[in-house]
Amino acid sequence: MIEIIEHGAVRELRLARPPANALSPDLMAALTAALARAVAEAARVAALVLSGAPGIFSAGLDVPYLLTLDRAGIRAMWRNLYALMRALAASPLPVVAAITGHSPAGGAVLALFCDARVMADGDFRIGLNEVRVGLPLPPVILAAMRRLVGPRHAERMSVTGALVSAAEAARIGLVDEVVPPDRVVERAVAIATEMAGLPRTAMAETRRLARADLVALFDGVGAVGEGGDVGDGADGSDGGDEIESVLDSWFSVEAQTTMRALVERLARKRG
Amino acid sequence: MIEIIEHGAVRELRLARPPANALSPDLMAALTAALARAVAEAARVAALVLSGAPGIFSAGLDVPYLLTLDRAGIRAMWRNLYALMRALAASPLPVVAAITGHSPAGGAVLALFCDARVMADGDFRIGLNEVRVGLPLPPVILAAMRRLVGPRHAERMSVTGALVSAAEAARIGLVDEVVPPDRVVERAVAIATEMAGLPRTAMAETRRLARADLVALFDGVGAVGEGGDVGDGADGSDGGDEIESVLDSWFSVEAQTTMRALVERLARKRG
Amino acid sequence: MIEIIEHGAVRELRLARPPANALSPDLMAALTAALARAVAEAARVAALVLSGAPGIFSAGLDVPYLLTLDRAGIRAMWRNLYALMRALAASPLPVVAAITGHSPAGGAVLALFCDARVMADGDFRIGLNEVRVGLPLPPVILAAMRRLVGPRHAERMSVTGALVSAAEAARIGLVDEVVPPDRVVERAVAIATEMAGLPRTAMAETRRLARADLVALFDGVGAVGEGGDVGDGADGSDGGDEIESVLDSWFSVEAQTTMRALVERLARKRG
Numbered sequence: 001m002i003e004i005i006e007h008g009a010v011r012e013l014r015l016a017r018p019p020a021n022a023l024s025p026d027l028m029a030a031l032t033a034a035l036a037r038a039v040a041e042a043a044r045v046a047a048l049v050l051s052g053a054p055g056i057f058s059a060g061l062d063v064p065y066l067l068t069l070d071r072a073g074i075r076a077m078w079r080n081l082y083a084l085m086r087a088l089a090a091s092p093l094p095v096v097a098a099i100t101g102h103s104p105a106g107g108a109v110l111a112l113f114c115d116a117r118v119m120a121d122g123d124f125r126i127g128l129n130e131v132r133v134g135l136p137l138p139p140v141i142l143a144a145m146r147r148l149v150g151p152r153h154a155e156r157m158s159v160t161g162a163l164v165s166a167a168e169a170a171r172i173g174l175v176d177e178v179v180p181p182d183r184v185v186e187r188a189v190a191i192a193t194e195m196a197g198l199p200r201t202a203m204a205e206t207r208r209l210a211r212a213d214l215v216a217l218f219d220g221v222g223a224v225g226e227g228g229d230v231g232d233g234a235d236g237s238d239g240g241d242e243i244e245s246v247l248d249s250w251f252s253v254e255a256q257t258t259m260r261a262l263v264e265r266l267a268r269k270r271g
Numbered sequence: 272m273i274e275i276i277e278h279g280a281v282r283e284l285r286l287a288r289p290p291a292n293a294l295s296p297d298l299m300a301a302l303t304a305a306l307a308r309a310v311a312e313a314a315r316v317a318a319l320v321l322s323g324a325p326g327i328f329s330a331g332l333d334v335p336y337l338l339t340l341d342r343a344g345i346r347a348m349w350r351n352l353y354a355l356m357r358a359l360a361a362s363p364l365p366v367v368a369a370i371t372g373h374s375p376a377g378g379a380v381l382a383l384f385c386d387a388r389v390m391a392d393g394d395f396r397i398g399l400n401e402v403r404v405g406l407p408l409p410p411v412i413l414a415a416m417r418r419l420v421g422p423r424h425a426e427r428m429s430v431t432g433a434l435v436s437a438a439e440a441a442r443i444g445l446v447d448e449v450v451p452p453d454r455v456v457e458r459a460v461a462i463a464t465e466m467a468g469l470p471r472t473a474m475a476e477t478r479r480l481a482r483a484d485l486v487a488l489f490d491g492v493g494a495v496g497e498g499g500d501v502g503d504g505a506d507g508s509d510g511g512d513e514i515e516s517v518l519d520s521w522f523s524v525e526a527q528t529t530m531r532a533l534v535e536r537l538a539r540k541r542g
Numbered sequence: 543m544i545e546i547i548e549h550g551a552v553r554e555l556r557l558a559r560p561p562a563n564a565l566s567p568d569l570m571a572a573l574t575a576a577l578a579r580a581v582a583e584a585a586r587v588a589a590l591v592l593s594g595a596p597g598i599f600s601a602g603l604d605v606p607y608l609l610t611l612d613r614a615g616i617r618a619m620w621r622n623l624y625a626l627m628r629a630l631a632a633s634p635l636p637v638v639a640a641i642t643g644h645s646p647a648g649g650a651v652l653a654l655f656c657d658a659r660v661m662a663d664g665d666f667r668i669g670l671n672e673v674r675v676g677l678p679l680p681p682v683i684l685a686a687m688r689r690l691v692g693p694r695h696a697e698r699m700s701v702t703g704a705l706v707s708a709a710e711a712a713r714i715g716l717v718d719e720v721v722p723p724d725r726v727v728e729r730a731v732a733i734a735t736e737m738a739g740l741p742r743t744a745m746a747e748t749r750r751l752a753r754a755d756l757v758a759l760f761d762g763v764g765a766v767g768e769g770g771d772v773g774d775g776a777d778g779s780d781g782g783d784e785i786e787s788v789l790d791s792w793f794s795v796e797a798q799t800t801m802r803a804l805v806e807r808l809a810r811k812r813g
Contacts, residue, residue, distance in 0.1 A: 094701075116698060131469055136476035147693045151418045152444055155481040156387060159365075159474060160466060173694055195702060198673055201796045203701060205678035210697040254472045402740055407747035422689045423715055426752040427658060430636075430745060431737060525743045 001027045002034045009046035010192040011038050012098075012185065014053075021052050022062035023106045025073075028080040035087045035095075042093065046196035049188045050088075050114060051098035052107070054181060055124070060105030063133070064263045067256075074250055078243050081106070082221060085140065088113035089214045094195045094207065098188035099175060104129050104163055111175070112144040113214065115195070115207075118188045119166040120181040126169050131161035134258030138246050140217045147214060149173045272298045273305045280317035281463040282309050283369075283456065285324075292323050293333035294377045296344075299351040303358045310363055317467035319362070320459045321385060322369035323378070325452060326395070331376030334404070335534045338527075345521055349514050352377070353492060356411065359384035360485045365466045365478065369459035370446060375400050375434055382446070383415040384485065386466070386478075389459045390437040391452040397440045402432035405529030409517050411488045418485060420444045543569050544576045551588035552734040553580050554640075554727065556595075563594050564604035565648045567615075570622040577629045577637075584635065588738035591730045592630075592656060593640035594649070596723060597666070602647030605675070606805045609798075616792055620785050623648070624763060627682065630655035631756045636737045636749065640730035641717060646671050646705055653717070654686040655756065657737070657749075660730045661708040662723040668711050673703035676800030680788050682759045689756060691715045 003014040013034050015021040031050075038045045052058055066077060088095055088110065097111040099119040103126040111117045111126075119126065128145060130137045137145075137158045146154040153172045156162070169175040179187045195203065221240040249255055274285040284305050286292040302321075309316045323329055337348060359366055359381065368382040370390040374397040382388045382397075390397065399416060401408045408416075408429045417425040424443045427433070440446040450458045466474065492511040520526055545556040555576050557563040573592075580587045594600055608619060630637055630652065639653040641661040645668040653659045653668075661668065670687060672679050679687075679700045688696040695714045698704070711717040721729045737745065763782040791797055 115701070131473045131477050134470040134473050136473045137480070139480060142477070142480055149694075150421060150444070150692060151481075151484065152420075152447075155478075156447065158481055159386070159469075159478045161469065161474075173692070176694075176698070198701075198703065199676040199796050199800050201794060202673045202676050202678045202791070202800075203703075205791070206673050206684070207697075207701045209679070209681060209684055210693075210700055213693065249473070249476070252472060254470050258470050258473075402744045402748050405741040405744050407744045408751070410751060413748070413751055421692060421715070422752075422755065423691075423718075426749075427718065429752055430657070430740075430749045432740065432745075520744070520747070523743060525741050529741050529744075 001030045004034070007049070007189045008193065009044070009196045010049060010189050011045045011047075012049040012051055012189065013038075014051045015058055016053070018053070020056050020059035021107070022059045022065075023081070024062045024065055025077045025080045027062075028077075028084045032080070032084045032087045035084075035091055039092055045093065046200075047192035048091070048093050048095045049098050049185065049192050050095055050110065051185050051188065052100045052103075055101035055120075057097075057099045057101055057103040058107035058110065059102065060107050060109075063259050064266070067259060067263060071247060071251065075243065075247055078246055078250075081109075082140070082218070082240070082243060085109065085113050085144075086215070086218045086221075089144075089211065089218065092204065094192060096188040096192045096195075098185045099124075099126065099166075100181065100184050102126070105133070108174070109141055109144075112141070112148060116177075116188075116191050117175040118177045118179060118184050118191065119169060119175040120184045121166055121178045122181055124166055125163035126166065126174060127161070127163035128158050129161040129163050131159065132258075133161075133262055134252070134255035136249050139242055140221065143217050144214060145174075272301045275305070278320070278460045279464065280315070280467045281320060281460050282316045282318075283320040283322055283460065284309075285322045286329055287324070289324070291327050291330035292378070293330045293336075294352070295333045295336055296348045296351045298333075299348075299355045303351070303355045306358045306362055306366075313364065316364065318463035319364050319366045320369050320456065320463050321359075321366055321381065322456050322459065323371045323374075326372035326391075328368075328370045328372055328374040329378035329381065330373065331378050331380070334530050335537070338530060338534060342518060342522065346514065346518055349517055349521075352380075353411070353489070353511070353514060356380065356384050356415075357486070357489045357492075360415075360482065360489065363475065365463060367459040367463045367466075369456045370395075370397065370437075371452065371455050373397070376404070379445070380412055380415075383412070383419060387448075387459075387462050388446040389448045389450060389455050389462065390440060390446040391455045392437055392449050393452055395437055396434035397437065397445060398432070398434035399429050400432040400434050402430065403529075404432075404533055405523070405526035407520050410513055411492065414488050415485060416445075543572045546576070549591070549731045550735065551586070551738045552591060552731050553587045553589075554591040554593055554731065555580075556593045557600055558595070560595070562598050562601035563649070564601045564607075565623070566604045566607055567619045567622045569604075570619075570626045574622070574626045574629045577626075577633055581634055587635065589734035590633070590635050590637040591640050591727065591734050592637055592652065593727050593730065594642045594645075597643035597662075599639075599641045599643055599645040600649035600652065601644065602649050602651075605801050606808070609801060609805060613789060613793065617785065617789055620788055620792075623651075624682070624760070624782070624785060627651065627655050627686075628757070628760045628763075631686075631753065631760065634746065636734060638730040638734045638737075640727045641666075641668065641708075642723065642726050644668070647675070650716070651683055651686075654683070654690060658719075658730075658733050659717040660719045660721060660726050660733065661711060661717040662726045663708055663720050664723055666708055667705035668708065668716060669703070669705035670700050671703040671705050673701065674800075675703075675804055676794070676797035678791050681784055682763065685759050686756060687716075 001017045003016045005012040094115040097114040097117045101124045166178045272288045274287045276283040365386040368385040368388045372395045437449045441449045543559045545558045547554040636657040639656040639659045643666045708720045712720045763784045
C-alpha cells in the first residue's frame with residue numbers, strides 16, 4: 001500500500017491504495033511504519049516526500065469500510081490516525097507533502113503535519129470538510145490547521161467544511177506552492193533535497209524548535225500507540241479523552257445518518 | 272433601534288439609530304437583547320446577520336453624548352459594550368457582519384467578534400482609531416484584532432489608529448470579502464444561510480472549538496452583566512479590573528481633551 | 543559607529559561601521575547605549591529610525607572577528623546582542639527600521655524587534671540564514687520571527703535559512719513596505735513622525751500592550767545586562783540558560799567548521 005522510491009538522500013513514500021488512497025486502518029499503520037523505518041535508516045535517508053496518485057493525493061478516511069466497524073474497530077482506527085499524525089509532527093526527518101490531486105478531509109490532515117506542501121494545479125480540491133459529513137473537527141486537527149493558516153481562516157474553513165482550489169489554498173497558506181501536476185513530486189523532492197543538504201545539526205535543532213508546538217498538540221491526547229503501536233482497542237481507558245470524545249461524535253445519530261447518506265449517494269453515482 | 276428582517280432561517284439585525292448608528296448604551300443593550308432573543312428562538316432562527324445603514328455600518332461610540340456622562344454612566348456604557356462583545360463572541364448562532372459602509376472604532380469592534388465580515392466596496396473606512404481620539408485600545412479588543420489579522424498588523428493598526436479602505440482591510444484580514452454596496456447584505460445572508468444548512472451538531476461543536484479562544488478573552492474581565500444585564504454602575508467592584516482601567520483612561524486629561532476637540536470640530540463642520 | 547541625524551522629533555540612528563555594518567560586540571553596545579540616550583531625551587526625541595548604509599543595512603554578526611574570540615568573548619557578544627534585542631523590544635520610543643539594503647541574519651534580527659520595517663527595492667536579500675552558517679536559530683529570534691510572519695513561514699524560513707528579496711519579504715510579512723532605495727530613510731522617518739504626532743499616552747499604552755508578548759520573550763533568558771551592561775563574561779551563571787545553550791551551539795564542530803569555511807570563501811572572493 002506504500003511504494004518506496006529513492007531519490008538520492010530523499011525517500012518518496014507513495015500512497016498506493018487504489019482507487020482513491022482512502023485511509024484504512026491498515027494504510028495508516030503502514031505509513032506510520034514506513035516513517036519509522038526511514039528514521040531507522042537515517043544514515044541513508046535524509047528527508048522524505050509523501051505523495052499520492054496522479055489526480056488524487058488521498059480521499060481521506062475510508063468511510064464505506066469504516067461504517068462496517070464497531071466502536072472497538074473505530075477506536076483502533078482513530079488511534080492509528082493519531083499515531084500517524086504524531087509520527088509526522090515529530091518526525092526527525094523533514095517530510096514534504098506532494099499533493100498530487102484531490103485532498104479532502106484526512107488527505108488534507110496528513111499534509112498539515114508535514115514540513116511543506118506542494119499541490120498540483122488544476123481542478124483539485126483540498127480542505128477539512130469533516131463538518132459536511134457530520135463529524136466535528138477533532139481538536140488536534142483544528143489546532144494544526146490554525147498553525148498553518150491562522151485562527152481566522154481555520155475557523156471559517158473548518159466550521160463550513162469548505163473545499164478549495166489549489167490557488168485558494170496557496171492564498172490562505174494551506175499549501176505553500178502550486179505547480180503543474182506532472183511537476184509536483186519533482187518539486188517536493190527538490191525541497192526535500194535542499195533541506196537534506198543543510199548543516200545537519202543546525203537544521204535539525206531549528207526544526208525541532210520551530211515544530212515543538214505542533215508536537216505538543218499531542219501531549220493531552222494520551223497513549224495512542226508509540227511508534228505506530230495501535231493497541232487492540234479493547235480498553236477505552238488508554239485511548240485518551242480526546243479520542244473517546246471523537247468516538248462519541250462518530251457514533252452520533254447526525255454523523256451516522258450523514259455518512260450513510262453520503263455513501264449511498266456515492267454508490268448510486270458509480271452504479 | 273434594531274430592525275428585524277427575516278430571510279428564511281437567517282435573521283438580519285439591522286442597526287437603525289440615525290444618522291450614524293452611533294453606539295449609545297441603549298443601542299448596545301438593545302442589540303445584546305436582540306441576540307438573546309434570537310438564541311431563544313433557535314428553533315426558527317439558525318443564523319444571524321448584523322447590518323447597518325447604506326454608507327455607514329456604525330460610527331462607533333456616541334462620543335458627544337458620552338461626554339455628558341459621569342463615571343457611573345461611563346462604567347455602565349463600557350459594561351454594555353463588554354456584554355455585547357461577549358454575547359457576539361459566545362453566540363451559539365453564527366453571526367455574519369454586513370459592513371454596509373464606514374466602520375470606525377466601535378463599528379469595527381462589533382465586526383471583530385462575528386463569524387465572518389462582508390464589507391461594501393467604495394470610499395468607506397474601517398479600523399480601530401481609538402488612539403486618535405486619545406483612548407488606549409482595551410485589551411480584549413486588541414486581542415480580538417490580533418486573532419483576525421495577526422500580531423504584526425494588529426500592532427501597527429492599533430498603535431497608529433489607522434482607518435483603511437475595504438480593499439486594504441481585506442488584504443490584511445480585517446474583513447473577509449468586499450462586494451458592491453448593494454450586495455453586502457445579500458452576500459452576508461448567503462454566507463449565513465450556508466452555515467445554517469450544515470449538519471447542525473458538527474458545525475456547532477467545531478464552531479465552539481474554533482472560537483473558544485475568543486470567548487476566553489472575557490474570562491479575566493469580571494462580571495459585566497450576563498445576558499445584557501448591565502447593572503447600575505454604582506459599584507465599581509463588580510465591573511472587572513479591565514473595565515476600571517478603561518474608565519481611568521476615559522477620564523484622563525489626554526482622552527477628555529482629545530475627545531472634546533473632536534466633538535467641537537464635528538460641530539463646526541456641521542454648522 | 544553610530545551616526546545621529548535629527549529629523550524634528552525623530553532621531554535617526556545610522557549604523558556606520560564600514561564596509562558592511564557587521565555587528566561587533568562594540569557596535570551592538572554602542573547601539574544599545576544610543577537607544578538609552580534617546581529614551582533619556584524623550585522630551586526632545588519622540589521616535590527613532592534605525593538605518594544602515596546604502597546597499598547594506600547590516601551584514602549580521604562579524605563572524606571573521608568573532609572566530610578569534612574564546613568562550614568568554616563569545617558569551618559577552620551574545621549578551622550584547624540579547625541586551626540590544628531586548629532594548630529594541632522594550633523601547634518606550636517607537637523604532638522604525640530603514641532597511642537600506644542587504645539584511646541577512648543579525649541584520650534581519652534587529653528589524654524583527656522594531657515597530658515597522660521599510661525595505662529598499664532592488665537586488666537586496668533579507669532573512670535568517672543562521673542555519674546555513676551552522677548555527678541553530680536562538681529561541682527568542684525564532685519567536686520574534688513567528689510573531690511577524692506566523693508559524694508556517696517562520697518554520698520554513700528559519701529551518702532552510704532562506705534569504706529572500708524585498709518583495710518576497712513584504713509578501714510574507716517580514717517587512718511592511720518596499721520603496722525605492724533613495725526613499726527608504728525618508729519613508730521610515732515619515733512613519734516615525736506620524737507615530738510621534740499621535741496622542742502620547744494612548745499611543746504609548748496601546749503600544750506597550752501590543753508589544754508585551756515581544757518583551758516577554760526575554761523573561762526566561764536571565765540577566766543579559768540591563769541597559770547595555772554586558773558583564774565580563776567570566777561567570778556563566780548569570781548569562782541565562784538560553785545564552786549558554788547558544789554558546790554550546792557556537793562552539794560545536796558543525797558551526798565552527800561551517801563558519802570557518804564561509805570566512806575562507808569570503809577571503810578568497812576578495813582576493
